[in-house]
Amino acid sequence: MLVYSVRRLIQSIPILVASTFVIFLMVASSVDPMTPYLTKKPPLSAAQLDSLRVKFGLTKPLLQRYWDWLTGLVLHGTFGSSTQTNYHIGQQLGYAMEVTLRLVVGTILIALILAVIVGVVTAVRQYSKLDYATTTIGFLFLSLPTFWFAVLLKEWAIQFNEATGTHLFDTLWESSPNPPAGFLPQLGDAAQHMILPVVTLALLSYAAWSRFQRASMLEVLGSDYMRLARAKGLSPFRVMFRHGLRNALIPLTTQVALDTAALLSGAVITETIYSWRGMGLFFISSIQMADPNSVMAWLLVTAVFVIVMNLIADLLYAVLDPRIRLA
Amino acid sequence: MTTTDTTAGAEPILSVRNLVKEFPIKSASVVRRTIGAVHAVSGVSFDIQPGQTLGLVGESGCGKTTTSRAILHLQPATSGEVLFQGRDVTKMSKGELRRMRRDMQIVFQDPYASLNPRITVSEIIAEPLRIHGLYGNDGPGQVAELMRLVGLNPEHGNRFPHEFSGGQRQRIGIARALALKPKVLVLDEPVSALDVSIQAGVINLLEDLQDELGLAYLFVAHDLSVVRHIADRVAVMYLGKIVEIADGNSLFERSQHPYTQALISAIPIPDPRRERERERIIVQGDVPSPADPPSGCRFRTRCPLRMTLSETDAARCSAEEPELRDRGLGAGHLTACHFVEA
């Protein structure tokens, strides 16, 4: 397993390098850090603009710039300097990751629990009214545009707050600007802020996962060993959980691992609507600031997420399913 | 391995010489090196005369299917020669191989898996003709003729394989193999997947076709009973090697090798009374791993004969590999065992 992981990670290195190179070319050709400076009123002097070009490394050949970026990353662990003053890319990316992680962990927990329950119940009661109802609801969530749903949810939350005269839902930010003192009140504050974005993402993610869980549960239920277990006279509960659920969870687990990569790279829309300064907003603001190194840093981290989560998905598969041998 | 299967008579249409097929085993370390090999086929030699049938018999995993694939170059051999009409298949170019395939065809074991479920039967049978550019204006006629030849109703040509029974499917497979009018047909357990009641029908068909078209068969099977009917010569394989090869009658009547004897003793006898009295030779233990075959005689770990031998004789089994040669029976009856001289 370890050997396999190491080999996979080593295999990923050329992908990463190739990917950074392609992305570097793309970023270099589309994100011009000079843009904001070209239209200042009053304008910057030509000498100042030249000085900026040097500062941003635009006077060097493209390959040289890529090499500088790569060696900076590999030798010094830096993402290069930002075109913004007082902006440390690594540090800001760290904050963004922490914020996104909070969102993602909450989302996955809720979505996973929902998905497993709904998936199992609908599989066991396949073609029942309950199955049709939950399937329809699931498909409805699958068909909702994220921001449309988020806007509605926010609207309802505010109406709820106003109608009840409470402040149960916070509509913005990951915490209050000046959170209350003490651990518990702070936790409560964070929880209030988490409800809406987490519910948004969780409902949208659970829908796909519950379909997945239903499908694999159905497959397991139809398998010979389940029939055998039932024939042996084991209690239905025991059959379902010891034999059924355990095996049916395998595909879902790997799927969740894969989807996590996408969530980690930033639920751009959810983060925008709820003003969570996570990975998604980091990227959008990097583009708005026309800051190539920020964009590069974000893309690199995202690529690493994808590769690592892919690996984890494969490893999980092997751990959970003894029939799979990694080689 | 210098001994060859020397049946007197005409020039063989297919000669296999010292055929070896090994599958590499890769290490599980970070850098994947080849650290060993599965010795699936370890030096097999035989000849097939035109219009004759060679039965190739052995347990599952003994290498007989690999042999048949290597002969057709579906899995390239590691070493050795496969001479088809005197020309070495293993050294053929792509184009030569394609031409060779017109003359040497294969029928597969599983009539369900070997037919593409998405294609109609007439298209399946027409495919070889199309591949080799022979599907002209009379293509449909040829296909209908082939279907009739194997006993299928040509009107069913536009149906899909799943609409046919197992026996019918195997006939489709045979019709496909015959479409190019081959000279040699490799039959890879063509009836093992079929019900016993249907097996006879297919075997009869194969015999009729051989008579009609003058085909040579390499008939691969895992038990001797099927081969008995159809084979002119029979080769018995154990763990990648031929342990005994002889004309059909000679093998069944005068088998020398303990393994062959064990196989023959396992054939059920239709008479219940005799069947009850039949003395069975039980071979003990499991087949050793082909990745690490026993030294000397490969059968020695399970050999009933070896248990009766003196210690020195038994030591010879593990020290020296028995040569496949005439052990006193003549008439091309070759055996690979140190202790069976007649």
Next chain:
Amino acid sequence: MAKDRNRGRGRLTVGMAAIGALALAFTAACSSSKASTTQTSANENTWNTINTASVKDGGTVTVGIEKQLGDWNPLDSSISADQVYALDGVYYAGAFISDPDGSVVLNTNTMASATLSSTSPETVVYKIKPGAVWSDGTPIDASDFVYDWLVNSGTDPNMLNASSTGYNDISSVVGSDGGKTVTVTFSTAFPDWKSLFGPLLPAHIAAKHGYDESMTLAQLTADVKAENGATTSTGAVLQLENSFNYFSNTAPPVSSGPYEVTNAPSDGSSVTETKNPKWYGDGGHLATMVFKYIADASQEPTALQNGEINVMYPQPETDLVTQVKGMGSSVKYQIAAGYEWEHFDFNLNSTALGGKTESAQEAADKVALRTAMLTAVDRKAIIARTVGLFDPASKPLNSRLFIPQQAGYTDNISKYGLGSGSSSSAESILKKAGFTGIGTALKYPDGTAVPALTMRYTSGNSIRQTECNLFASEMKALGITVNVETTSSLGKSLTHAAGYDYDVIVFAWVDTPFPNSGNYSLYVTGQGQNYGGYTSAQVDALYKTASSSFDTATVNSDLNKIDNILSQDAITLPLYQKDQMVAYDSTLGNVRINSTAQEFTYNVQEWGYVSGSASPSS
């Protein structure tokens, strides 16, 4: 990149071209209490007094900001939004401030006086109040003026200061009277001297980070010259840059305004400012101000409604205004036309509309074509479908160099019929000039077809989309095909970075209280903001005289002459003043719009919860 993808975000990113005014870097917060009593504007007598209230001490105000926080140096060119400038102004005071009505007045909290003592050579004498100190107790004095001058002088190209306008005309800054009197002498006349010495940076802090306080301009010039164009500075020049960059990268260690930064998490999510204990001026009622980042303007009203912020100042738009109106009595808001104005601009580099030379641009057929096109534009119809939807008071703007609040404002547009929407006069102009195919497929007098024109607007900006649509349909009525396309980077399009890619464009400029120096770069040949490539010897000459005159009446008359020429040449058409908006808890007093680059925080020391209200305590 500029991507004001929705109307609400316009404020943040129209930026690139339009915002610039902040670079004029004048003044800081802190005003005298006179703001609540004086009435100076001729046009709008409530500009400075709206929402005046007596307020109590204490309380916290949270302000929503649409930009990540962390740009600390208001003089740095990389500072990218007026939103941030609003915040920086709270802790760095300057010599003058702009009141909401546009009048530039002395910052009487910090300054005792500032007088123009001579015009030849131009000499200004500033007297700093004796009690004015930085929050660490160091007096605000002449050294701060000298530092401001040196970093803004434009001597060092590697110093990325936002603007050198005016500062590069100064020959000396001399302190006397223990540093409390500062005498500034100019080598070239700069009549807009009140725009100088806006935010003053603390020279004594700069000294701790490399700046040599004995440095003179002559020295700096000599050192830079010695570097001979090197892109990396050395020695004293580098030290000066380091001190400048220190202010960019570090939350201000000291404050000269009513509040000082006490908490600024490095993730840039918020800035908390508390009352400056050494505040020497009037007011300072609130205990704490929090500036908090919000990703998207359209999220602000809900945040205000939900009590998550107390003040917001988004770019107003229909839905947003409706939403705020719907919030009832708990929220007050103010909408007013400001210094930012929307306009259609021709690209004279396009041979269809002009050419590179003045003679090509002045060719009779081209002038007629441009005049006819602008005449056909119905500005009232545009307003009715855009800003008029939420601000019934919106009306066409009739000057390119002044806004109605300013004394020099004269109608130089409608008398030429531009923007009237009269297709009949447009057609007669074309007919008279010899055009054919009017209303079908327009041809120049020489018979060649007028090619299809490309018009661009910032993608996602639906107001501009409407404006372009209307323009296109009006041009179609004349027989001109206008293809409306978007640009994701207004800056790139304007500067033709990817080659010349528009014939007509719509965007906004931000005016300043200094119409002369503020608009110089827009219409003078070869200047940085003259994107359309306009060239007129007459305009250049008029600007030259206007730039050296100290007589406001002469300057205004010269500028209006220029404006008339621009109308006659029909190179651009102002549409309307863009509205500004501020919305806040109704219990907050003295919060009001200041549409100058001073921003609405100009009087932050006066802010507070209205006496008697149940204010949220911190």
Next chain:
Amino acid sequence: MPSRVNTSAGDTLGTTAAPGAKAAEFTVRARSQRQIVFRRFRQHKAAMASLVVFALVVLFAFVGPLLWSTSASFMSNDIFTAPDASHPFGTDSNGIDLLSAVMKGTQSSLIIAVVVSVVSTAFGAIYGAVSGFYGGWTDTIMMRIADLFLTFPIIAIAIMLDNRFQAEASSLWLLIFVLTALFWPSAGRVIRAQVLSLKEKEFVEAARALGARDRRIIFRHLLPNTLGSIIVISTLTVAGTILTETALSFLGFGVQFPNTSLGLLVTNNQTAIEGGHPWLFYIPGIFIILIALTINFIGDGLRDAFDPQQTRVRA
């Protein structure tokens, strides 16, 4: 690496029955594959209903404009009128009739979705089949390239391409290109996984024994056997594309004026609920949901129809 076959997509068809299941040596008059699939699909009530609704939406988008004469770009003087007889869907701030705008938006959303779905699935399937068929280094390299595409966060790429090419390329085709780049690798992975198991089937070996060339094996024997998956994937890609297009529009990088799409309509009116004209937000949104929902149901029906495994449990 263990191959994860998407369990929800149809496995190989017609080869699942156990050997000897039909022992009789007489002809079975069985239904053709197509008939079976069609019959199973018809039994899926939700899918059938969805098919009808979806057909109506398509008619609405493509035939509607012929019957409803108001142009989607005509700015009338009726600003912000609520839905009534003359404007069944109301109008927006420009006085544009929302009914015609929704028709036009639906039209372009559907065109984008279908083009993306067909191109990405076709390309992905061929790519996956080639990769799986050749295996070894070819497979490793091809799959790593697909991984490379997966590591590019597509929204990021869209934004950057948009930034780069907007002046030069038509945004609609750029959008289609970007979305195709987004969806093909997943199709490729699923098909590859199937081909990996399919190529071990004897009929592939049979074809090779007959002398068939690689191209023939891939296109004649492997890909047709993944048809069920291909159809299901391409169906679901339509729903995915519609939603992704909406997301891109929200971020300002989707279809641009003068073109329109459902995503752009909703984005332009995202504050309309609070602004007092909620129909501008709800109506285009409901159309997006309608399309995505019906497509999801149709995809579900097809999956059931193609995959006999799922129906086995019914008994």
